[in-house]
Amino acid sequence: MSHDSPAPTRRPSTGLWALIIVILLPAVVLPLWVPLYDKTDPTLFGFPFFFWFQFALILVSAALTATAYGLSQLGGRRGEGSVR
Amino acid sequence: MSAVAVSVFVFLFLIVTVLGFAAARWRKADLNSLDEWGLGGRGFGTFIAWFLIGGDLYTAYTFIAVPATLYAGSSVGFFAVPYTIVVYPLIFLFLPRLWSVSHRHGYVTPADFVQGRYGSKTLALAVALTGILATAPYIALQLVGIQSVLEVAGFGGSGGWFVKDLPLFIAFAVLAAYTYSSGLRAPALIAFVKDVLIYVVIIVAVIYLPSQLGGWGHIFSATNDSFTQFNSDNADAIAAGQASPKGMIPPPTLHWAYASLALGSALALFMYPHSVTGVLSTRNRGVIRRNAALLPAYSFLLGLLALLGFVAVAAGVKVAGNPPNPQLAVPQLFENEFPPWFAGVGYAAIAIGALVPAAIMSIAAANLFTRNIYRAYFRPDATPSEEAQVSKIASLLVKVGALVFVLALSRSFAINLQLLGGVWILQTFPAIVVGLYTRWFHRWAVLAGWAAGMLYGTWTAYGVASPTQAHFGGPLASFPGTDTKVYIAAVAFGINVLVTIVLTLVLRAMKVDPGEDQTHWDDYSADVDDENVAAEIDPRARVHA
Numbered sequence: 001m002s003h004d005s006p007a008p009t010r011r012p013s014t015g016l017w018a019l020i021i022v023i024l025l026p027a028v029v030l031p032l033w034v035p036l037y038d039k040t041d042p043t044l045f046g047f048p049f050f051f052w053f054q055f056a057l058i059l060v061s062a063a064l065t066a067t068a069y070g071l072s073q074l075g076g077r078r079g080e081g082s083v084r
Numbered sequence: 085m086s087a088v089a090v091s092v093f094v095f096l097f098l099i100v101t102v103l104g105f106a107a108a109r110w111r112k113a114d115l116n117s118l119d120e121w122g123l124g125g126r127g128f129g130t131f132i133a134w135f136l137i138g139g140d141l142y143t144a145y146t147f148i149a150v151p152a153t154l155y156a157g158s159s160v161g162f163f164a165v166p167y168t169i170v171v172y173p174l175i176f177l178f179l180p181r182l183w184s185v186s187h188r189h190g191y192v193t194p195a196d197f198v199q200g201r202y203g204s205k206t207l208a209l210a211v212a213l214t215g216i217l218a219t220a221p222y223i224a225l226q227l228v229g230i231q232s233v234l235e236v237a238g239f240g241g242s243g244g245w246f247v248k249d250l251p252l253f254i255a256f257a258v259l260a261a262y263t264y265s266s267g268l269r270a271p272a273l274i275a276f277v278k279d280v281l282i283y284v285v286i287i288v289a290v291i292y293l294p295s296q297l298g299g300w301g302h303i304f305s306a307t308n309d310s311f312t313q314f315n316s317d318n319a320d321a322i323a324a325g326q327a328s329p330k331g332m333i334p335p336p337t338l339h340w341a342y343a344s345l346a347l348g349s350a351l352a353l354f355m356y357p358h359s360v361t362g363v364l365s366t367r368n369r370g371v372i373r374r375n376a377a378l379l380p381a382y383s384f385l386l387g388l389l390a391l392l393g394f395v396a397v398a399a400g401v402k403v404a405g406n407p408p409n410p411q412l413a414v415p416q417l418f419e420n421e422f423p424p425w426f427a428g429v430g431y432a433a434i435a436i437g438a439l440v441p442a443a444i445m446s447i448a449a450a451n452l453f454t455r456n457i458y459r460a461y462f463r464p465d466a467t468p469s470e471e472a473q474v475s476k477i478a479s480l481l482v483k484v485g486a487l488v489f490v491l492a493l494s495r496s497f498a499i500n501l502q503l504l505g506g507v508w509i510l511q512t513f514p515a516i517v518v519g520l521y522t523r524w525f526h527r528w529a530v531l532a533g534w535a536a537g538m539l540y541g542t543w544t545a546y547g548v549a550s551p552t553q554a555h556f557g558g559p560l561a562s563f564p565g566t567d568t569k570v571y572i573a574a575v576a577f578g579i580n581v582l583v584t585i586v587l588t589l590v591l592r593a594m595k596v597d598p599g600e601d602q603t604h605w606d607d608y609s610a611d612v613d614d615e616n617v618a619a620e621i622d623p624r625a626r627v628h629a
Contacts, residue, residue, distance in 0.1 A: 021177070024173040024176065024177070027169065027170070027172070027173045028170050028173050028174070031165075031166030031169045031170050031346060032166065032170065032343040032346060032347055033343075034334065034339040034342050034343050035336070035339055038333060038334065038336070038339065039333070040333065043301070043304075045300060045301075046299055046300035046301025046302070046303075046304060047300055047304065048304055048332070048333065050162075050332075050333045051162070051304075051387075051391070054162070054165045054166060054169075054387065055165075055384065055387055057166070057169055058165070058168075058169055058380050058383045058384050058387065059380075059384075061169045061172065061173065061380060062172075062377055062378075062380040062381075064173070065172055065173060065176055065376050065377040065380070066377035068173075068176060068373075068377075069176070069373045069374055069376070069377050072373060073370075
């Protein structure tokens with residue numbers, strides 16, 4: 001990283017971003033782990049497991065991304081994710 | 085199609101046309117600069133961006149093609165859902181950095197960023213050409229989507245080609261005219277109507293249709309029976325490779341195919357110029373991150389819509405064409421099962437759904453041409469209003485090209501090229517996304533990696549045969565040295581990265597000039613309110629200052 005950083009408040013808070021990445025990881029890994037959900041049973045409302053599990057994953061990953069957004073806001077102006 | 089359905093369709097289309105032209109007055113500004121015409125003033129908030137980016141990424145073609153693959157019995161067709169799950173965490177992490185650096189330096193296109201980061205007009209040109217090449221067939225497919233609806237709806241009599249395609253010409257002319265006059269504001273405003281229509285149609289379809297057909301449980305079992313029947317009837321042809329077996333869930337041999345299609349498409353999606361255009365039009369970094377959490381609502385919709393392919397199988401929908409064209413499955417399902425007035429709403433939803441992405445894509449391709457070809461190579465001193473004018477004309481030419489494509493060449497050619505487009509666009513990932521984090525890659529290594537990925541991907545895709553096509557038979561090929569089928573783009577991407585890393589080591593050891601980097605590490609986390617970052621950038625400021 002450069003030495004002439006204008007203000008110390010700009011330095012990314014590494015711990016927070018590591019946490020955010022850990023939170024986002026399941027949203028990337030689970031959908032790609034096909035053997036995990038490659039089955040018909042148990043069914044839900046007539047949907048084979050393969051289909052309803054992926055619908056459930058959409059909700060889970062949206063929740064994870066929302067959490068990550070909240071955390072990036074916590075970091076406020078100090079972090080990489082300074083959002084204002 | 086009944087008079088009622090036609091009236092509903094035409095009425096909704098007229099509303100959208102009025103909106104498209106009225107958009108020029110919305111958030112009124114001087115449209116004679118690319119920031120205003122091509123990026124909507126870089127001022128869209130969470131709400132508008134949600135509709136715009138959603139309308140941009142989930143295109144009419146997606147709405148036609150995804151259920152079509154399930155209808156046709158492709159067991160990997162549902163990959164569209166994991167693909168759109170995986171993409172949002174990636175958008176959350178990567179795109180705010182691109183937004184920041186683009187905002188601080190006034191970049192309009194991804195190739196602008198590459199030029200600034202690597203100091204290479206050639207590399208920027210490669211990225212720009214890849215973007216244009218990948219986008220053009222995508223626009224053509226939006227017109228194919230409209231065509232499918234018109235065909236089922238029985239529009240445009242049986243006369244000569246001109247009469248037959250007259251409705252498409254009209255839709256196209258209207259689209260071209262308001263994109264020209266209103267720029268990105270037009271699709272942003274129309275996206276509201278489009279998405280409301282799509283949501284209503286899909287929600288009604290997934291509740292009403294199963295109730296008519298004995299519930300979801302019955303739909304899945306009927307589909308399963310139909311596919312099993314097909315496989316046993318055609319056992320000999322399947323064994324001889326003249327037909328593909330049908331299935332609902334990917335068998336273990338296709339696990340890698342399913343996962344690599346999802347990941348490769350997700351990585352490619354936000355390399356497309358039109359996604360970048362949508363993202364750069366937002367007001368600040370928070371808008372992008374908030375949308376990464378809100379946009380999965382569209383993924384849910386897409387998943388439900390994909391299942392309409394099975395609904396069509398269970399409802400016994402027969403499609404026209406020889407060989408039968410599965411892309412007609414969803415419009416035909418609407419025609420068979422809905423009352424006429426609601427079928428009209430459904431057709432309008434798909435046709436209007438094609439106009440939004442077609443407009444954004446043509447704007448994105450036009451911006452690439454203007455900034456990274458016209459200005460970079462012919463008119464370095466082009467004024468902002470000249471840039472806007474060139475982009476407007478280029479957006480017209482891109483659309484005319486797409487129309488000619490659809491009418492003069494075969495529909496399958498457009499689909500082949502769109503398949504290749506996904507392979508191609510992913511090859512710009514190292515230049516753009518890796519470039520957002522590090523300048524370690526050498527510019528000539530990135531260029532060589534890009535060329536290697538493009539060549540491998542194109543050559544491999546050309547060699548894929550299917551029961552109906554000798555070349556470009558599908559997105560999957562065997563991973564080199566194995567029998568495991570994977571997405572071609574993913575392998576090409578691996579080769580690209582490998583070549584880039586090896587050549588970077590070599591070029592750095594040889595101390596070849598790495599080029600000037602005009603960005604600063606601090607640029608990648610800049611936000612509005614920060615120093616040097618205006619809420620709306622002054623388009624008259626010198627860009628590469």
